[in-house]
Structures are given as C-alpha cells and as structure tokens.
Amino acid sequence: MDYNEKLTDTIRSVKPSGIRRFFDIVNEMDDVISLSVGEPDFQTPWHVRQAGIKSLELGRTWYTPNRGFKELRTEIAKFYRRKYNVEYDPMNDVVVTVGGSEAIDIAIRCMASAGDEVLIPQPSFVCYEPLTIMAGAVPVIIETKVENAFRLTPEEIEEKITDRTKLLILPYPNNPTGAIMERSDLEAIAEVVKKHDLMVLSDEIYSELTYGGKKHISIASIDGMKERTVVINGFSKAYAMTGWRLGYALGPSEIIAMLTKLHQFCIMSAPTTAQYAAVEALRKGDDDIRMMREEYDMRRRFVVGSLNNMGLTCFNPEGAFYAFPCIRSTGLSSEEFCTRLLQAKKVALVPGSAFGESGEGYARLSYSYSIDHLRRAIELIGEFLGEL
Amino acid sequence: MDKLLQILSENSKLSTAELSMMLGEPEDYIIAQIKEYEKSGIIRGYRAVVNWDDVPDSGVVALIELKVAPQLQKGFDEIAERVLKYKEVESVYLMAGAYDLLLTVKGRSIQEISSFVARQLAAMDGILSTATHFMLKRYKENGVSLVDVEKKDGREMVL
Numbered sequence: 001m002d003y004n005e006k007l008t009d010t011i012r013s014v015k016p017s018g019i020r021r022f023f024d025i026v027n028e029m030d031d032v033i034s035l036s037v038g039e040p041d042f043q044t045p046w047h048v049r050q051a052g053i054k055s056l057e058l059g060r061t062w063y064t065p066n067r068g069f070k071e072l073r074t075e076i077a078k079f080y081r082r083k084y085n086v087e088y089d090p091m092n093d094v095v096v097t098v099g100g101s102e103a104i105d106i107a108i109r110c111m112a113s114a115g116d117e118v119l120i121p122q123p124s125f126v127c128y129e130p131l132t133i134m135a136g137a138v139p140v141i142i143e144t145k146v147e148n149a150f151r152l153t154p155e156e157i158e159e160k161i162t163d164r165t166k167l168l169i170l171p172y173p174n175n176p177t178g179a180i181m182e183r184s185d186l187e188a189i190a191e192v193v194k195k196h197d198l199m200v201l202s203d204e205i206y207s208e209l210t211y212g213g214k215k216h217i218s219i220a221s222i223d224g225m226k227e228r229t230v231v232i233n234g235f236s237k238a239y240a241m242t243g244w245r246l247g248y249a250l251g252p253s254e255i256i257a258m259l260t261k262l263h264q265f266c267i268m269s270a271p272t273t274a275q276y277a278a279v280e281a282l283r284k285g286d287d288d289i290r291m292m293r294e295e296y297d298m299r300r301r302f303v304v305g306s307l308n309n310m311g312l313t314c315f316n317p318e319g320a321f322y323a324f325p326c327i328r329s330t331g332l333s334s335e336e337f338c339t340r341l342l343q344a345k346k347v348a349l350v351p352g353s354a355f356g357e358s359g360e361g362y363a364r365l366s367y368s369y370s371i372d373h374l375r376r377a378i379e380l381i382g383e384f385l386g387e388l
Numbered sequence: 389m390d391k392l393l394q395i396l397s398e399n400s401k402l403s404t405a406e407l408s409m410m411l412g413e414p415e416d417y418i419i420a421q422i423k424e425y426e427k428s429g430i431i432r433g434y435r436a437v438v439n440w441d442d443v444p445d446s447g448v449v450a451l452i453e454l455k456v457a458p459q460l461q462k463g464f465d466e467i468a469e470r471v472l473k474y475k476e477v478e479s480v481y482l483m484a485g486a487y488d489l490l491l492t493v494k495g496r497s498i499q500e501i502s503s504f505v506a507r508q509l510a511a512m513d514g515i516l517s518t519a520t521h522f523m524l525k526r527y528k529e530n531g532v533s534l535v536d537v538e539k540k541d542g543r544e545m546v547l
Binding site for chain 1: 410
C-alpha cells in the first residue's frame with residue numbers, strides 16, 4: 001500500500017530531526033560519555049515524590065478538572081506573583097498541560113491560522129517550527145547572533161514582519177545557547193510587538209535557572225504586555241520533574257478558555273498524580289530549586305572556563321544548563337566536529353545545527369552532569385582538540 | 389558553610405585551577421585559602437575513601453562504648469586524650485546519652501580487638517565499663533555509598 005497517500009502532506013512535509021543520523025551512531029556505541037541530554041540529572045526532590053505516592057495510596061486516580069486542580073492553579077498563580085511579579089487569576093487565566101510541550105502546541109494551534117506567520121528565533125528548541133507547520137501556519141526564522149549575546153533585538157523582528165505576522169515565539173532562557181533577555185531587551189521588543197499588534201508565546205520553562213544574580217524577567221511583567229502574552233512554563237526543569245509530564249499556560253482568560261477547549265478534546269486532563277506532586281513542589285520547593293541552581297552554576301563556571309581555556313570560545317550562558325561553544329576554529333562543521341569527537345573519544349555533544357541553521361559552527365554541551373563526569377569529558381575534548 | 393571546604397571534603401583531587409573556575413574566585417585566592425585552612429588545622433589531611441570490605445585481609449572494626457568517671461577540672465578530656473594515643477583507636481567521640489565515649493577501633497582479627505579491650509582499655513583508670521560492637525558490613529561511609537546502587541544514568545532523551 002502507498003501509505004504516503006494515506007498520510008497528510010503536512011506531516012510528511014515536517015523535516016525529521018537533522019541529527020538523527022548522528023544519534024544513530026551514538027546509540028550503537030558502548031561507554032559513550034554523553035553531554036547531550038536536556039534534562040536535570042537530579043531526581044525529583046523526595047518530599048515531592050512522597051506527595052505523588054501519597055495521592056496514589058489514597059486512591060486519587062481519577063481525571064482532574066480539564067484546567068487542572070484548582071489548588072494547583074492557585075499555587076501556580078502565587079508562584080508567578082512571587083517570582084515574576086505577574087498577577088494571574090487561577091480560575092480563568094491558567095490551564096495545566098502535559099508538559100510545556102503540550103502548552104506550546106495548543107497555544108500555537110489556537111493563535112495561528114493557515115497562512116499566518118509565526119516568528120521563531122533560532123537557535124532554539126526544536127519543536128516550534130514543526131508545530132507551526134502542523135497548525136497550517138508559516139514559520140519565519142529569526143537568526144539570533146552571538147554578538148548580541150543571542151538575544152532577540154527589535155530590529156531583527158522588524159526585518160521579518162509582514163501583514164501576515166501573527167505570533168512571536170520568545171524562547172528565553174534559551175536552549176541551546178543559555179542566553180537570557182534582560183528587562184531593557186524585553187522593553188525594546190515589547191514596543192515592536194505592540195506597534196504591529198502581535199501576540200507573544202513566551203516559553204519560560206528554564207525561568208528558575210538563571211545565574212550570576214540575574215533573575216528571570218517575564219515579558220508579561222512589562223507594561224502592556226500581559227494582555228499580549230501567553231506564558232508557557234512547567235515543572236520539568238525547575239523541580240527536576242521531566243518524567244511527570246506537567247506544564248502550564250498562563251494568559252488572558254479569553255485565550256486560555258480556547259486553549260482549555262482544545263486541551264479538553266485532545267488530552268482531557270494532565271496527569272493526576274503529577275498534579276498532586278506539583279502542589280507540594282510549589283509550596284515547599286524553593287530550597288530544592290536553590291540547591292540545584294547553585295550546583296548548576298558551579299558546573300557552568302567550570303565548563304565555560306575550561307572550554308575557553310582550551311580555545312573553544314564560549315559565549316557566557318546566563319540561563320538553562322547548556323554551554324554553546326563556537327567550534328569554527330577547528331575548521332569543521334558542527335556535525336563533523338561532533339561525529340569525529342564521538343568516534344575519537346566517545347564524547348557526545350549535540351551539533352548546534354540541530355537547533356536551526358544559525359546553530360551551525362556551534363555545539364551544545366549540557367552541564368546537567370556531575371563534576372566528575374564533566375571533568376572526564378572536558379579532558380577528552382582537550383585531547384581531541386590537540387590531536388586535530 | 390564554606391563552599392570550598394564542602395567541595396574539598398567531597399573531592400580533594402580537584403586542582404586549584406578547577407576549584408577557581410567552579411567557585412568563580414581567582415586561583416591565587418583559592419591557594420591562599422587552602423593554605424590558611426591547612427595552617428589553622430581546619431584541613432587535617434587528604435585521603436582516599438577506601439571500601440575496606442572489598443580489600444582482602446583488611447581486618448575488622450569495632451565500635452566501643454565506654455562509660456568513664458570524669459576527672460576533676462578536666463572532665464572527659466583527659467581520659468579521651470589518653471585513649472586516643474593507642475594506634476588501634478581510629479576515632480574518639482564524646483557522646484550524650486547512655487555512655488560517654490564512643491571509639492572506633494581497628495584490628496587484624498576479633499581476637500586482637502578483644503584482647504585490646506580486655507587488656508588495655510578496660511584496665512585503664514577511670515574506665516567504668518565497655519561494650520564492644522563488631523561491624524559486619526559497611527553500606528555507607530563518610531557520605532559515600534559503598535553498595536553498588538543502580539548508578540546508570542537513566543536519561544535517554546536527547547535535546
């Protein structure tokens with residue numbers, strides 16, 4: 001049977017991940033020293049796991065309301081007020097989703113129609129472009145630059161704006177670059193957003209992981225922007241809860257109502273056990289976040305310092321848990337660099353090109369690993385550079 | 389707590405250059421700080437964490453509780469300082485509770501430790517009674533797990 005006929009043109013037009021070939025090699029090798037994962041190495045704090053276990057022991061195994069438990073929505077609203085100074089109404093402005101990923105998907109589907117253009121800064125996480133295509137909308141890529149510290153500038157947005165531009169994706173703190181946006185950067189782009197009557201999807205999943213005393217600023221806290229912003233966040237990175245699959249979207253009630261409608265039909269409700277655990281995390285997890293942030297920060301300094309010492313110029317990341325060194329000095333492409341490093345030393349980084357064409361010339365190194373693991377990997381990368 | 393001490397107490401093999409990067413402090417400062425800790429006796433040495441259970445003929449360890457009669461003026465210090473001079477004695481702690489001093493004692497065999505307790509310790513002036521507990525197996529020592537718990541990195545998702 002010709003299954004191509006049975007599948008939609010849209011899903012077939014979505015490009016498979018460019019690094020599949022690379023990770024096919026990784027998966028076939030033994031004893032790979034990986035620096036490639038994009039999730040915390042910490043386990044979910046025990047008291048949070050306990051809350052999940054207790055809910056199971058009590059037999060709380062039913063669906064929750066479509067939007068998520070009211071208790072959880074209330075804690076999420078408190079968290080955004082406490083941490084980022086933005087007020088949301090737990091009854092109308094919050095929907096709890098299956099990870100940040102689902103929230104991104106339903107937000108794009110609710111806000112971009114066929115032919116609408118969605119601005120996507122890159123390098124960035126891989127899901128925005130395919131999800132935009134699946135929504136029938138048109139991805140328009142903005143290439144951020146290392147000389148701007150991979151921040152998004154108003155000029156870069158202006159250059160890409162047309163009459164069809166509808167939505168701006170704002171992926172900060174950024175995976176893979178580790179870039180953040182400071183208040184003045186956000187104020188500058190807020191002007192362009194308002195001028196062209198755009199909406200913003202602000203993916204703030206790494207919001208609790210910023211370093212060097214720089215706190216995350218949500219664009220929703222900038223004057224006049226709350227009404228134009230859907231904030232995406234979740235529990236995966238801040239509380240080391242990736243496997244629980246729990247995230248949320250915050251925004252104007254009219255928009256959240258539509259997200260909830262879509263969520264209701266495709267998901268019903270986010271995982272019940274995870275919601276119980278998340279309430280505990282929001283109520284008593286601030287110390288856990290602080291402990292993990294300090295540990296990441298120490299590894300960040302170690303990795304960035306080591307890379308710079310060995311001649312791989314590394315932009316100073318101020319968020320997330322990735323270093324994004326420039327590998328152009330080796331004369332190799334991202335994929336060649338990573339493939340040869342893997343073959344010679346069994347160290348796995350992710351080619352920067354996986355995060356968009358503008359990631360070419362870079363590699364992503366996750367420092368979500370123990371110091372001993374990082375030391376070993378850094379030593380091997382050093383040997384590899386010496387043998388090139 | 390001092391971050392430098394915390395890191396060193398977990399891994400003393402990190403170079404001063406590495407510590408300088410991890411802590412975001414100049415290397416000179418790290419070197420000076422470590423010298424200071426060594427000089428003042430806060431840092432007493434650097435050693436490997438050995439799992440003696442895996443070393444053949446590494447002997448036995450006992451925990452020994454001592455009830456002692458405190459001395460005028462010096463309290464428990466005098467007797468503790470006499471006890472710690474024995475090479476068999478690895479550590480000495482003053483405790484609150486049912487007994488006064490807790491020792492860890494290392495020997496080649498149970499007989500050797502028994503004889504040390506009977507002939508040396510119990511015979512010392514001021515020691516009222518002893519209770520000896522032989523250690524059977526080590527699970528965790530100095531914050532390091534010695535049993536092979538599942539260490540495999542279970543993370544499989546890339547990106």
